Amino acid sequence: MQKEGERLIPINIVDEMKSSYIDYSMSVIVSRALPDVRDGLKPVHRRVLYGMYGLGVFSNRKYLKSARIVGDVLGKYHPHGDSSVYDAMVRMAQPWSLRYPQVDGQGNFGSMDGDPPAAMRYTEARLKKISDEVLADLDKETVDFQNNFDDSLTEPSVMPTKIPNLLVNGASGIAVGMATNMAPHNLSESVDAIVAYIDNKEITIDELMKHIIAPDFPTGGIIYGYDGVRDAFHTGRGRIMLRAKINFEEVGNRNAIIVTEVPYQVNKAEMIARTAELVKEDKIPGIYEIRDESDRQGLRIVYELKNDAIPNVVLNMLYKYTALQTSFSVNNIALVKGRPEQLNLKDIIYHFVEHRHEVVIRRTEYELKKARERAHILEGFMKVIGTQDDLDKAISIIRHSANPAEAKQGLIDEFDLSEIQAQAILDLRLARLTGMELDKIRAEYEEIMNMIRDFEDILSNEPRRYEIIKNELLEIKEKYGDERRSEIDYSGGEMSIEDLIPDEKVVLTISHAGYIKRTSLSEYKIQSRGGVGNRAATTRDEDFLEYIVAATNHQYMLFFTEKGKCFWLRVFEIPEGSKTAKGRAVQNLINIEPDDKIKAYIRTNDLKDAEYVNQMSVVMVTKNGTIKKTSLEAYSRPRTNGVNAIEIRDNDQLLSAYLTNGNSHIMIATKFGKCIRFPEEKVREVGRTSIGVRGITLEENDEVIGMIVANDLESETVLVVSEKGYGKRTAVLDYRETNRGGKGVITLNITEKTGNLIAIQNVTDEDGLMIINKSGVAIRMAMDEMRVMGRNTQGVRMINLKNNDSIAAIAKVEMDKDVEEETAETEALPASVNSDLVEFSEVPQTGNNAVSNMGDEKTLRKIEEEEERQNRNPQQDSPDQNTDEPQ
Structure with a gap:
């Protein structure tokens, strides 16, 4: 309620909030x-x-x-x-x-x-x-x-x-x-740069950087790369990469990484704890133990390595995932005359020098004022006690005065003094009236007058003032200057972990249950067609190897799931395992949904290369025959949770994915032995979330089992493989070109003996083939051992299958011409990659377990003896396995 005499003033709340917020800010x-x-x-x-x-x-x-x-x-x-x-x-x-x-x-x-x-x-x-x-x-x-x-x-x-x-x-x-x-x-360094600026006000920032080389952090460390430093000095903004200072030692019988300096503002305890978590999660393999041995003598963190670990690779993983490498984002904003401004290196030096110049002027003015005041008093002393008669007269005036005021006035009148001078004389002690003290007063007066002349010269001589600033700075450098702590690695830059990971050829295997690993190619050997092969991987019960991929460590892997999502991994990010290891669950590496499953992948080169990603396209096909083409650029920005690659309708799933360059021919095969070929240009490019168009028309109960992309129609041949081990090579041109969406032509004479078609692949005589069956047995063969046949023939037996075993997956691999065929004791294995695209199709699981999971050692020995016997005497093709008769 308004009281008497009060007045209410209405205020716009927006204006009031704006004004209050500006005041606060x-x-x-x-x-x-x-x-x-x-x-x-x-x-x-x-x-x-x-x-x-x-x-x-x-x-x-x-x-x-x-x-x-x-x-x-x-x-x-x-x-x-x-x-x-x-x-x-x-x-x-x-x-x-x-x-x-x-x-x-x-x-x-x-x-x-x-x-x-x-x-x-x-x-x-x-x-x-x-x-x-x-x-x-x-x-x-x-x-x-x-x-x-x-x-x-x-x-x-x-x-x-x-x-x-x-x-x-x-x-x-x-x-x-x-x-x-x-x-x-x-x-x-800072003093040297400021002195250089005082000597030459037109000095450039690059010339200043010859003196003040880079930031120097309290905790030392290494400045990795110089671009960020240059940006910060020139613009006031820059991102400086910092690395810990490390060396390698042998601790006991193990190699160890020793950290003696950490990047600026890194919490050492948190860094060690986080590293331990990453080691526990297997994101940083190769570390056996971490210890903090820091004491009064200095910082020392010990990363003890496992015996098989490569120190440089582990160190690079530490740089990538921990605070052993951090960035310092420079943002030089400071108050200039009460206003915030962004400053480069020369701006900061300019404002400091101007401040020191003003301080020198004001200090000199103050000292000149004090010197003049002292000289004025000394002049009064010399007037009064300059001679014995004057001194006697002054003493007489003081003695005969009734009070100090009268004495002061008497001195002023007699000797023509100022009040300050008269008061100073009254305050003199008697001891100062001796002849010796008079000499001291005269000497002090002479010294004061010299100082006054010097101060006046400073105030009238700007170059001298700057010389004073220089000399004071050099004194500061002499007193407090020290050596640089942070080293500079000029050759460094944005850290690339692949720099220390060899770009070697590897084999990736993915099981039906979603276990993935990469294995060095050197773990595998070669056999002839018809051999039985040996164990290639240890899988879990009721599991089998479904995909095999030939790649190199530095490439990218794009994983496509049956629900139409796409995920990214670098090949070297996939955990390494031996040939018989079961690998890691894919769900631990990418954020795939529990009820989703990887169905296809694409191996690509650098996704940051704009020209490359815009030239290439991704072509996908679904089980129900839908095909879709999208620019690779749409998949070039990795996300932790993946992106939608294609819209999947009910009762359908994504099956295959390939990279194309715009001039390819696409071939789609079905499990009932049909295949269609049409130019890539028949499929228009659509957005990432679109559903696509009809690729092939299917018969009842038929479904697509795979797709290939043919680029060289004259020399490439098509390999098709059935689930019971039969396969056939046919020239691409034997499949007539049709329009997209047709029913296709016969590619393999499907019978009960051959089983349904399970894979299609384009090959040449220089290629090899890796075959893995559901029991985990792997065999590798050369494609020049398989002659090219007619399109609708039954084909030849490619692998001897035991009991009710069947083929799970095939992959095209490169044959090593320098490696001779091995004896039965050698193990079957794929070689390195031949093309950029390898694709695998899902095969229905049977009740057979992998060989490596069978029973006790006695049973396993019998199986190995049988494998060895058959490898020495591979079964020859029977007439009905190698027929070229038309259907």
Whole structure:
């Protein structure tokens, strides 16, 4: 209710909120979060130093309780919480936080492990010697003072620092709508750069960078690459990559990675704990044990390696996944005349030099004023006590005066003195009236007059003022300069983990249950067609190998699931396992849904190559005969949860995926032995989430089993394989070209003996073939051993199958011409990749378990003996297995 005499003023809430928010944001920017470009200090740090200056806790005095210092700063200058002042003071005392600490702390002031400092009542502090240079000449009217929060005291608005503090210690802070993150630098280098600027005001930033090479962090480490440094110096913004400093040692009988310096602002304990988690999750294999052996002598973290680990590879994994490599994002924003500005290296030096120039002028003016005041008094002394008669006369005036005022006036009238001079004479001790003291007064007066002339020369001579600034800076360098701590690796850049991973040929295997691994090609050998082969992988019960992929470590793998989603992995990110290892579940590597399953993949080169991804297309086919073509560019931005590759309708699933270049021919095969061929251009390119178009028309109960992409129609042949081990090679041109969406032509004479078609692949005589059956047996054969046959023939037996076993998957591989066929004791295995695209189709699972999972050792020995016998005497093709008769 409005009281009498009161008046209500309506205010627009939008305007009021805008005004209040601007006031708040400016307060945060100017009075809290951003440093001043001149002294490099935020208000809280400036107040801590001034509070300690007022308490007299200099570097040559005894320590004072931190609580006393904090209380003094709070009560006089900083009206905020005590933790804000204490936390700021603690950071100013931590040698791992500031390149040149400004507070000398005694007690527990925290650690690099993130341990908090002891309470302020337990710790003590005093100023560091270098802080004396920050506060030097503060009492000589060198800077402006402003009222404190309650106008009861004054405080400096800036410090008259001789130290280029913003450069050497940097700063960080978050304001409203802006933030600053300035890197620390070496004091000696900074002084050299400033001196070079004073000598030549037109100096370029590149020339300054010959003196101040790069940031110099308190914790040392290695600056990896120079582009970020160059950007930061030139523009005030840049991303600097930091790496820990490491060396390799032998600890006991193991290799070990020893870390002696960590990147700036890294919490050592958190880094070690996170690394241990990654080792436990198998994201960083090869580490046996991690120990923190840091002590008073310095930092030492030991990563003890397993016997089979390659130190450089493990180190690179540590760089990739842990804080042993971090980035420091430089954002040089500071207050210039009360306004935030982004500054490059030369800007920072310019503003510091201008500040020092002003300090020198104001200091000289103050000293000149004091010298003139002293000279004035000395002139009065010489007038009164210059001769014995004058002295006697002055003494007589004082003795016969009734009071000091009368005496002062008498001296003024008699000797033509000023009041100041007369008062100084009255204040003289009798001892100063001797003849010896008169000589001292005259000598002092002469010295003062010389000083006055010198001060006047300084004020009238700008080059001399800059020379003074230079000399003072060189003195600072002599006193406090030290060696650079952070090394620079000029050859470094954005870390690429493949730099230390050999780009060797590998074989990827994926089981029906979704277990994946990569195995070096060297674990496999070669056999002739018709051999039985040996165990290729250990699988779980009721599981079998469904896909086999030939690749190299540095390539990309795009996984496509039956629900139409696409996921990414680099080949080297797939866990390595021996030939008989079962591998890791795919769900542990990519975020695939529990009820989804990988159906196809594409192996590609660099997805960051814009020209490559725009030239290539992804062609997919579903079980119901739908085909879709999309630019590879749509799949070039990996996401953790994958992306939608194709819209899948009910009772359908994605089956195959290939890369094409726009000039290919597409062939789609069905389980009933039909195949269709049409040009890729018949399929128009659509968006990533579209459903696609009809690729082949299916008969009742028929379904697509695979697709190939043919590029060389003259020389390529088509290989089709049935589930009971029959296969056939036919020239691509034997399949007449039709329109998309037709029923296709017969590709294999399907009978009960052959079983349904399970795979289609394009091959040449130079290719090899890797065959894996459901029991885990693998065999490799050369394609030049299979002659090209007619399109509708039954084909030949490609592999001898035991009992009710059947083929699970095939893959095209490259034959090593230097390797001779092995005897029965050698193991069957694929070679390296021949083309960019290999695709596998799903085969219905039978009740047969893998050979490696069968029973006890006695049973296993019998099976191996039978395999050995059949390898020595491979079964020849019977007439009905190699017929070329038409259907």
